[in-house]
Every structure is written in structure tokens, then in C-alpha cells.
Amino acid sequence: MLKKFILGLMMFSVIFLTACSKKQEKSDLLTSIKKRGELVVGVKYDSKPFGYVENGKLQGYDIDIAHLLAKRILGNEKLVRFVEVNASNRISKLYAGDVDMLVATMTVTPQRQEVVDFSVPYFYAGQAIMIRKGTSIKTVGDLNGRRVIIILGTTGEKNLRYFAPEAILQGYKNYQEGFNGMLNRKAEALTTDDSIIAGFIMDHPEFTMLPQRYSQDGYAVAFRKEPESQSLKYEVNAAIGELRRKGYLNYLKGQWLPAASNNFKKSK
Numbered sequence: 001m002l003k004k005f006i007l008g009l010m011m012f013s014v015i016f017l018t019a020c021s022k023k024q025e026k027s028d029l030l031t032s033i034k035k036r037g038e039l040v041v042g043v044k045y046d047s048k049p050f051g052y053v054e055n056g057k058l059q060g061y062d063i064d065i066a067h068l069l070a071k072r073i074l075g076n077e078k079l080v081r082f083v084e085v086n087a088s089n090r091i092s093k094l095y096a097g098d099v100d101m102l103v104a105t106m107t108v109t110p111q112r113q114e115v116v117d118f119s120v121p122y123f124y125a126g127q128a129i130m131i132r133k134g135t136s137i138k139t140v141g142d143l144n145g146r147r148v149i150i151i152l153g154t155t156g157e158k159n160l161r162y163f164a165p166e167a168i169l170q171g172y173k174n175y176q177e178g179f180n181g182m183l184n185r186k187a188e189a190l191t192t193d194d195s196i197i198a199g200f201i202m203d204h205p206e207f208t209m210l211p212q213r214y215s216q217d218g219y220a221v222a223f224r225k226e227p228e229s230q231s232l233k234y235e236v237n238a239a240i241g242e243l244r245r246k247g248y249l250n251y252l253k254g255q256w257l258p259a260a261s262n263n264f265k266k267s268k
């Protein structure tokens with residue numbers, strides 16, 4: 001009886017593994033994208049200057065990167081379709097198959113590397129604190145005991161819990177709501193990447209960013225952790241390497257994070 005059961009289990013495993021490997025051969029994502037003639041990318045719509053809508057146009061650093069990747073993969077930068085994601089739903093949208101990959105201000109962290117595969121980094125950002133000008137907050141430690149806005153699911157949320165454990169956190173689902181909280185004086189500070197704070201300060205000079213950075217990490221393109229996505233990841237890595245060598249990543253930084261944000265320049 002036990003022998004039969006073990007034999008059955010082994011046969012089932014062989015059939016299952018064969019089916020899986022056939023599926024991998026058939027559904028390599030890069031091949032499917034080429035057949036389909038369209039790259040589907042999850043991007044932010046609320047994270048100026050990376051992915052945001054202004055005058056009805058979706059634009060930003062991440063949007064440009066996605067167009068450049070479409071050009072490399074499909075020979076035409078226009079062959080890209082954008083799907084809106086935010087910090088809390090981007091991984092679930094990736095795994096639901098809504099997008100081929102994410103170019104969404106996503107910081108590489110060891111915890112996320114357990115769940116998704118990352119490309120090589122294409123940008124570096126530091127965790128910073130935004131305050132209304134004239135507020136007495138000077139460092140991350142000063143946030144203890146004060147109301148601070150974080151965007152749920154971000155590295156800013158996690159880092160703040162570590163660096164200012166007594167801070168009174170107010171979590172928002174997206175940047176629009178978080179920045180509105182600051183405009184409406186719901187909290188004394190907001191913490192996230194310096195690159196995103198810089199985008200907000202460009203339009204709202206009554207706010208400023210403290211010079212301290214309490215972590216520095218890379219943004220990378222995220223893929224489903226599966227064999228089918230590997231060739232797409234290699235292609236994206238090669239493209240990012242080339243963009244870096246040719247100085248194009250620096251050019252994009254100059255375009256989207258201009259001298260308007262002196263605070264941001266200081267951090268680099």
C-alpha cells in the first residue's frame with residue numbers, strides 16, 4: 001500500500017514537473033512581449049518627478065525609462081502600455097499578471113528580494129524628512145513624539161519605525177493623500193525618498209527638506225520571481241548598463257531633478 005502511494009507520488013511529481021518545464025519553455029515572458037508587440041509596465045501616477053500626470057500627460061523619470069526599455073525590447077519606444085500602481089499594491093498587481101514589470105520608484109531591500117526579482121539599480125535615493133519651513137525639527141530623532149506622515153508600504157514607513165520609534169505615524173495609501181495631509185497641517189513632517197520630496201517642493205516652496213539622509217538605496221525594475229521572467233530581466237539589465245555607460249541615466253536625472261531642488265543636490 002505504502003509502496004503504491006510512494007510510486008503514485010513520484011509519478012505525480014514527474015508529470016507535474018514536466019508540465020511546469022513545458023510551460024516555462026512555452027511562456028517565456030520576453031518572447032510573449034515580442035509576439036504581443038507591447039510592453040506592459042506598472043508605474044506611479046502620483047510620484048513627481050518619476051511618474052505623475054500634469055496637463056493630462058503621464059510623464060517622469062520612470063516613464064522615460066519604460067519608453068527606453070520598450071525601444072530596446074521592441075524597437076519602438078511607443079510600444080509601451082502603462083498601468084497605475086502605488087507603493088501598497090505594486091507587488092500584488094505584478095503577481096496578478098496586470099503588468100510585465102514595475103518601474104515604480106521601487107527601492108531594493110532584502111525583504112522585497114525574497115518576493116520579487118530586481119534589475120540592477122538605475123537611480124539612488126536617500127530617506128529624508130520634509131517639514132514646513134520654520135518648524136523646529138532638525139533631525140530624524142526630533143520626530144519622536146510628533147505626528148509624521150508616511151506612505152504605507154514604503155521603505156520610509158519601515159525606516160521611520162526604526163529611527164524614530166516614538167513618532168506618531170499617520171499612514172496614507174498614496175503620495176497625493178500624504179502630501180495633502182502636510183498641506184492641511186495634519187502632521188509636522190513627512191518622510192520618504194529625497195527624490196520624491198524634491199518633486200513636491202518644486203511646486204510648494206513653503207516646505208523644505210532637512211539635509212540629513214538616514215538611508216541611501218537604489219531604485220530598480222521589479223519582476224515576478226519566476227523562470228519565465230529571467231530573459232526579460234537580463235535584457236533590462238543590459239539596457240540599464242548601456243544607459244549608464246552612455247551617461248543617459250545622469251542626463252535623465254538632470255532633466256527631472258533640476259537645480260530647482262537645492263536640497264536634493266546636497267544629498268548627492
Ligand code: GLU
Binds near residue numbers: 087193
Ligand atoms: N522608494 C521607496 C520604496 O520603494 C519609497 C517610494 C515609493 O513609494 O515607491 O518604498
